[in-house]
Amino acid sequence: MTTKRQEYTREFKLEAISLVVDHKRKVAEVVQSLVVGVSTSDNWIRKYKKEKQGIRPTEGLARTDNQRRIQELELKVRQLKMEKDTLKKASVLLASDSLNVYR
Numbered sequence: 001m002t003t004k005r006q007e008y009t010r011e012f013k014l015e016a017i018s019l020v021v022d023h024k025r026k027v028a029e030v031v032q033s034l035v036v037g038v039s040t041s042d043n044w045i046r047k048y049k050k051e052k053q054g055i056r057p058t059e060g061l062a063r064t065d066n067q068r069r070i071q072e073l074e075l076k077v078r079q080l081k082m083e084k085d086t087l088k089k090a091s092v093l094l095a096s097d098s099l100n101v102y103r
Contacts, residue, residue, distance in 0.1 A: 008036070013063060016041055017048045 012034075019030045020041070031041045047057060051064040062068040 010061070010063065013044050014048075017044055017063070020045055021048070 016030055016034055016036060019025045020027055027038060027041055027045070030036075031038050034041075044063070048063050051057060051062055051067045056062070056067060056070065062071050
């Protein structure tokens with residue numbers, strides 16, 4: 001039988017991180033009060049600290065607002081490039097069709 005992984009909201013993760021990073025509480029104390037695994041909490045904190053240093057997350061959504069905004073903008077850039085490429089291809093096809101009409 002497989003067990004379903006517990007999923008936590010971004011707000012929950014940020015609160016747990018804040019208790020350790022900002023309020024200087026011990027990880028063991030925080031994980032016990034929030035009923036979260038130590039390794040899970042350590043992962044959140046490690047990723048958060050990397051993001052604060054400007055290192056983008058390689059997977060998943062960012063935890064910091066700045067890194068999350070960067071992810072959103074990168075997605076938008078990818079979408080716009082795809083649209084531009086599609087329009088470029090369409091204009092080439094239309095141009096070649098209009099040349100064939102005059103032949």
